Amino acid sequence: MHSYRTHKCNELRKSHVGQQARLSGWIHRIRDHGGVLFIDLRDTYGLTQCVVEEGSSLLAAVGQWRNESVVTVTGQVKARTPETVNARMPTGEIELEITEATLQSPAAVIPFQIAEDDGAGEDVRLRHRYLDLRREKMQRNIRLRNAVIFSLRKRMWESGFQEFQTPNLTASSPEGARDYLVPSRLHPGKFYALPQSPQQFKQLLMVAGFDRYFQVAPCFRDEDGRADRLAEHYQLDVEMSFVTEQEVHDTMTPVIKGLFEEFADWTGTKHRVEWLPKLTYKDAMLKYGSDKPDLRNPLEIVDVTAVFARDDVEFKAFKGTIQKGGVVRAIKAPKVSTQPRSFFDKLNSWAQGEGAPGLGYILFEPSSSLPPAGGGQGGVAAVEGKGPIAKFIPPAAIAELCKLAGAEPGDAVFFVCNMEGPAAKFAGLARDKICDDMGIRETGVYKFCWVVDFPMYEFDERAQKVEFSHNPFSMPQGGLETLEKTDPLKILAHQYDCVCNGFEISSGAIRNHRPDIMEKAFALAGYPKEVLERKFSGMLNAFKFGAPPHGGCAFGIDRLVMILAHEPNLREVNAFVMNGQYEDPMMNAPSEATPEQLKDLHIKVDLPRTVKKTEAA
RNA sequence: GCGGGAGUAGUUCAGUUGGUUAGAACGCCGCCCUGUCACGGCGGAGGUCGCGGGUUCAAGUCCCGUCUCUCGCGCCA
Numbered sequence: 001m002h003s004y005r006t007h008k009c010n011e012l013r014k015s016h017v018g019q020q021a022r023l024s025g026w027i028h029r030i031r032d033h034g035g036v037l038f039i040d041l042r043d044t045y046g047l048t049q050c051v052v053e054e055g056s057s058l059l060a061a062v063g064q065w066r067n068e069s070v071v072t073v074t075g076q077v078k079a080r081t082p083e084t085v086n087a088r089m090p091t092g093e094i095e096l097e098i099t100e101a102t103l104q105s106p107a108a109v110i111p112f113q114i115a116e117d118d119g120a121g122e123d124v125r126l127r128h129r130y131l132d133l134r135r136e137k138m139q140r141n142i143r144l145r146n147a148v149i150f151s152l153r154k155r156m157w158e159s160g161f162q163e164f165q166t167p168n169l170t171a172s173s174p175e176g177a178r179d180y181l182v183p184s185r186l187h188p189g190k191f192y193a194l195p196q197s198p199q200q201f202k203q204l205l206m207v208a209g210f211d212r213y214f215q216v217a218p219c220f221r222d223e224d225g226r227a228d229r230l231a232e233h234y235q236l237d238v239e240m241s242f243v244t245e246q247e248v249h250d251t252m253t254p255v256i257k258g259l260f261e262e263f264a265d266w267t268g269t270k271h272r273v274e275w276l277p278k279l280t281y282k283d284a285m286l287k288y289g290s291d292k293p294d295l296r297n298p299l300e301i302v303d304v305t306a307v308f309a310r311d312d313v314e315f316k317a318f319k320g321t322i323q324k325g326g327v328v329r330a331i332k333a334p335k336v337s338t339q340p341r342s343f344f345d346k347l348n349s350w351a352q353g354e355g356a357p358g359l360g361y362i363l364f365e366p367s368s369s370l371p372p373a374g375g376g377q378g379g380v381a382a383v384e385g386k387g388p389i390a391k392f393i394p395p396a397a398i399a400e401l402c403k404l405a406g407a408e409p410g411d412a413v414f415f416v417c418n419m420e421g422p423a424a425k426f427a428g429l430a431r432d433k434i435c436d437d438m439g440i441r442e443t444g445v446y447k448f449c450w451v452v453d454f455p456m457y458e459f460d461e462r463a464q465k466v467e468f469s470h471n472p473f474s475m476p477q478g479g480l481e482t483l484e485k486t487d488p489l490k491i492l493a494h495q496y497d498c499v500c501n502g503f504e505i506s507s508g509a510i511r512n513h514r515p516d517i518m519e520k521a522f523a524l525a526g527y528p529k530e531v532l533e534r535k536f537s538g539m540l541n542a543f544k545f546g547a548p549p550h551g552g553c554a555f556g557i558d559r560l561v562m563i564l565a566h567e568p569n570l571r572e573v574n575a576f577v578m579n580g581q582y583e584d585p586m587m588n589a590p591s592e593a594t595p596e597q598l599k600d601l602h603i604k605v606d607l608p609r610t611v612k613k614t615e616a617a
Numbered sequence: 618g619c620g621g622g623a624g625u626a627g628u629u630c631a632g633u634u635g636g637u638u639a640g641a642a643c644g645c646c647g648c649c650c651u652g653u654c655a656c657g658g659c660g661g662a663g664g665u666c667g668c669g670g671g672u673u674c675a676a677g678u679c680c681c682g683u684c685u686c687u688c689g690c691g692c693c694a
Contacts, residue, residue, distance in 0.1 A: 029654075029655080029656095031652090031653050031654065031656050031657095032650085032656090033650060033651060033652070033653065033656070033657085034649070034650035034651070035650075035651040035652095036651045036652060036653080037653095038652080038653055038654065038656085040654070047654095049653085049654065051652085051653095053651090054651055066645090067644090080652090081652085083652080084652055084653075084654090086653095086654060088654085089654080092654085109627070109644075109645060110627085110628095110644085111627060111628070112627080112628050112629090112644090113628070113643070113644070115655085116643085116655070118628055118629060118643065118644085119628075119629050119630090120628055120629075121624095121628085121629085121686075121687090122686075122687075123685085123686060123687095124627090124628075176693075176694090177692080177693050177694080178692085178693085196694095197694090219694095221693065221694085222693095223692055223693040224691085224692060224693080226688085226689080226693085227687095227688070227689090229693070229694085235694095292694095353621090355690095470694085471694095497694080504694060506694090507694055554694090556694075569688095579686075579687090580686075580687060580688085581685090581686085
């Protein structure tokens with residue numbers, strides 16, 4: 001007989017009754033009844049109940065065993081009596097009668113419970129991640145992650161892509177985030193950068209003629225953490241030669257759609273997968289106030305600047321902003337006339353908490369002086385405006401507002417007034433807040449779309465100059481001619497994102513493979529040719545020797561898994577992660593280097609004035 | 618760097634207006650228990666109330682400072 005196991009803990013069934021079997025695993029639970037003792041033995045595959053029967057000489061010893069110890073038990077598979085069958089367990093019709101028992105590795109008292117979710121905080125869980133990972137939920141999440149990566153690999157290979165590896169010790173890439181640096185021992189004073197993405201390498205592979213590249217690529221960014229952001233994460237990195245933007249979408253849409261369909265019911269609730277028509281960046285910002293809109297939220301935003309600009313509208317608070325070039329955006333909330341006053345008041349104080357002056361609104365009600373809804377006026381219901389700011393707006397303007405917003409009696413519109421950028425952004429926040437307060441966000445669906453036509457440049461308020469919006473290697477729409485003739489801030493790029501349920505899950509572009517266009521593109525952002533040549537000489541040179549037009553994208557694998565697992569943060573779908581401060585309390589990273597290491601690296605540490613207390617191990 | 622929330626037993630939490638010996642559940646230890654499957658019963662151990670200072674006759678509770686975790690902003694795909 002095998003020294004550790006003849007079966008796994010999910011395998012034994014009625015058909016095995018009478019056979020000798022050996023199982024190894026962790027003690028999930030132990031129930032000592034005095035004369036008889038039960039062990040629920042666990043491995044990653046499942047649970048099997050094992051029994052020490054009355055009179056057994058093993059009883060005393062096994063009775064001392066503690067939860068989470070690793071043991072090997074041997075004995076005969078027995079059918080349970082009908083009253084003792086456990087229908088909730090796949091192995092519930094049988095049990096293993098222990099006649100031989102070995103304690104392989106006793107467990108000390110565990111810092112939190114494995115068999116149940118005791119709500120232990122993240123610090124303890126991360127400090128003992130190997131224990132946390134034993135829990136069923138984490139086993140499931142990691143299994144999902146592995147399955148997702150396998151599925152993506154399979155789908156990519158089947159779509160004719162080759163899988164590559166690229167260096168992790170490299171030079172700074174143009175993503176715009178802070179790099180993690182690694183000092184070079186052989187080259188005093190010089191540093192490698194960990195890749196923020198394999199951007200340049202994958203483009204160089206296109207220049208090398210490999211045509212279709214993918215990689216499950218580690219990416220490193222030294223920026224502050226968030227629930228959906230990690231210092232190191234993995235991307236499904238993709239690049240293709242001789243393709244249009246549309247072809248990139250058409251290639252990747254079935255991969256991601258297929259993936260989500262494959263795992264749509266992983267959490268137990270069946271989810272629909274809907275791929276919606278692509279959205280321009282401009283429309284996304286206008287209608288949803290975000291470049292990564294959650295399309296499960298049915299609310300839409302409309303521009304109503306024209307209404308508040310009318311001569312007969314008195315509302316000074318908005319008028320002043322409009323005169324300075326600002327805009328008014330309205331969010332329509334259907335059928336809220338029955339909401340209590342507190343609904344509106346709460347939204348108002350929420351807005352103030354976000355730093356806005358408030359969240360003005362108008363409630364449309366059937367007009368008392370005009371015929372009721374549907375009674376004429378070209379199909380538009382006759383309405384009256386109610387609410388704190390309604391008195392500033394005469395009936396004709398109310399009617400126009402109503403028409404613009406497509407509102408019906410009983411609906412309300414909320415207003416945001418500011419300069420265009422901030423107004424769109426805040427309207428987006430309000431749109432989500434109102435949706436959640438109304439409880440009308442759709443559930444049970446993954447809603448995807450591509451957001452396209454991102455601007456090539458934006459105005460950097462702090463530096464007071466034109467800057468690249470995304471990575472500078474994107475091809476401007478219209479090429480050289482557009483760059484030469486158009487206001488930089490109006491130039492669009494062949495740059496796109498893929499969005500799912502309010503998460504940006506991918507970003508990509510058709511790349512600029514022409515040195516002449518690149519030179520011009522950099523010049524518009526104020527970078528002379530020398531800067532371009534110094535920073536990106538490798539790639540720029542490559543483009544001088546016959547570069548195919550190419551483009552691609554990269555999907556955030558951790559985010560895909562997080563969405564599929566319905567987890568609120570990325571740490572729940574990675575086996576080993578750092579905490580919110582990017583420290584690993586288990587491995588004690590980051591930690592100080594020894595004087596010898598620093599000497600080797602020619603580094604002197606110059607600590608800031610407020611020295612952080614080093615963590616006692 | 619900034620803002621919100623949190624920090625009390627191994628874990629999750631309660632702790633009234635400042636008032637006597639800081640509680641509960643799970644876990645742990647001991648004893649009992651022949652069929653449980655979140656086994657059950659009895660008993661027990663376990664606390665620098667994050668840390669430092671202050672107010673007070675008296676501080677887990679009030680005030681000031683500080684550290685840590687977490688969510689968000691800035692930053693960043």
